[in-house]
Amino acid sequence: EAVLYVVATPIGNLADMTPRAIEVLQSVSLIAAEDTRHSARLMAHFNIKTPMISVHDHNERQRIDKILQLLGQGDSLALISDAGTPLISDPGFVLVRAVREAGYRVLPVPGCSALVAALCVAGLPSDRFIFEGFLPAKSGSRRQVLEALACEPRTLVFYESPHRILASLEDMLICFGADRFVVLARELTKTFETVEGRPLGELLEWVRSDANQQKGEFVVLVQGAPAPGGDAFDPEALRVLDLLLEELP
Ligand code: SAM
Numbered sequence: 001e002a003v004l005y006v007v008a009t010p011i012g013n014l015a016d017m018t019p020r021a022i023e024v025l026q027s028v029s030l031i032a033a034e035d036t037r038h039s040a041r042l043m044a045h046f047n048i049k050t051p052m053i054s055v056h057d058h059n060e061r062q063r064i065d066k067i068l069q070l071l072g073q074g075d076s077l078a079l080i081s082d083a084g085t086p087l088i089s090d091p092g093f094v095l096v097r098a099v100r101e102a103g104y105r106v107l108p109v110p111g112c113s114a115l116v117a118a119l120c121v122a123g124l125p126s127d128r129f130i131f132e133g134f135l136p137a138k139s140g141s142r143r144q145v146l147e148a149l150a151c152e153p154r155t156l157v158f159y160e161s162p163h164r165i166l167a168s169l170e171d172m173l174i175c176f177g178a179d180r181f182v183v184l185a186r187e188l189t190k191t192f193e194t195v196e197g198r199p200l201g202e203l204l205e206w207v208r209s210d211a212n213q214q215k216g217e218f219v220v221l222v223q224g225a226p227a228p229g230g231d232a233f234d235p236e237a238l239r240v241l242d243l244l245l246e247e248l249p
Contacts, residue, residue, distance in 0.1 A: 002071040004099045005078040006092065008085040008111030011217075012190035014045055018111050022046050029075035032067065034082045034091055055079065057091050064098045071104045078109075085113040089133045089159050115157055118185035118219035121195050122155075125224065129155040135168055142168065146175035156222040162215050169204045172222065176200060181223040187216040 005024050010016040025031060025048045032055040033039040039052060055063045067077060081090035096106055119126050132149070135142045135158055149156055160168050172182065178201030186194045194213065198206065200222075207213045 002074050002104055003076045004106045005109050006086050007078045007080050007109040009080050011084045011112045011114050016112050021109050021111055024109050025050060025078055028078045030077045032079045038082050060091055060094045064095055068102050088113050114188055114219050117188045122183040122221045124155045124221050129157055131157045134159050142171050146171055150175050151225045153224040155224050158220040160218040160220050165214055165218050173200050173204055183221040185219040
């Protein structure tokens with residue numbers, strides 16, 4: 001049976017590649033990769049000789065016909081991205097939808113994602129969270145998005161790149177305030193892996209004062225907004241409520 005496998009690859013440390021990912025990539029007829037030159041290194045490291053074609057945001061639609069044709073011949077394929085799990089702030093959604101609609105099986109080969117890796121070490125509530133991916137590049141639209149999230153009670157998770165990390169933290173300070181607790185997860189599973197959590201005002205100063213902390217790949221996790229009126233009921237309101245309850249028949 002022809003299958004499209006959606007295969008996760010490491011986010012830095014190659015030892016995080018799963019045995020099943022290697023096996024599947026070796027066994028399929030073709031690997032659809034975001035950037036074939038980038039992935040060539042991974043393939044060489046794990047001795048995977050399967051041919052690759054590129055599937056990125058700009059050619060995803062054209063590639064679909066070719067991929068459906070191969071599946072039609074009974075060939076299985078794999079989709080990978082440059083790092084982590086495909087479709088998580090990476091291309092693949094249009095392809096996966098088309099393959100499912102054509103009636104073929106799409107199976108996950110799960111593994112790393114920077115989102116989950118960061119969330120499980122941040123020490124922020126993780127029972128519910130929202131993933132916002134990358135913020136807009138322009139400050140105006142970025143602030144609009146952040147303002148709309150200012151009262152969100154769930155943990156917020158963002159992806160960020162080194163050239164925008166400072167600007168994004170600055171806009172977060174304006175929209176969320178200096179006291180909001182924020183965790184910065186940088187270079188996860190890599191040599192300069194750092195996870196630092198502080199109130200936003202302090203965190204921003206810490207990043208500003210150390211150029212090394214502005215390098216690499218980032219996940220920014222923001223504690224959700226406190227419930228309106230604080231965690232507990234106002235004692236004065238409770239006293240008045242007691243008095244009123246005494247008056248009830
Ligand atoms: N598909 C990937 C995943 O599952 O995590 C994400 C791809 S997205 C194009 C790249 C972004 O993911 C980076 O800009 C950064 O925000 C985050 N990221 C990827 N690897 C990371 C790492 N090792 N440490 C921290 N963040 C990382």
